[in-house]
Amino acid sequence: MVKLLRAEGDPGEHAVDPDAEGSSDGFVLSNGQHDEYGDKDTVPIGEAFRIVEHIVGTGSWPAGAQGVVDR
Numbered sequence: 611m612v613k614l615l616r617a618e619g620d621p622g623e624h625a626v627d628p629d630a631e632g633s634s635d636g637f638v639l640s641n642g643q644h645d646e647y648g649d650k651d652t653v654p655i656g657e658a659f660r661i662v663e664h665i666v667g668t669g670s671w672p673a674g675a676q677g678v679v680d681r
Contacts, residue, residue: 612624614671614677622681623680625657625658626677627649627657632649633649634649634652660672
């Protein structure tokens with residue numbers, strides 16, 4: 611999951627794959643909480659790296675990347 615937050619406490623926005631279906635195993639956090647996300651709310655790792663690299667370099671979402679605002 612790729613999330614972009616403006617400041618601490620900001621719900622932010624996240625990258626999505628609107629064509630994805632189903633869900634993956636999820637994540638276990640250090641506090642034991644188990645989170646699972648629908649595959650549409652995640653992107654493949656190569657796309658995640660592309661998005662993050664562009665955001666770090668420019669401060670904005672790259673062309674072609676789809677995101678959902680969670681605010």
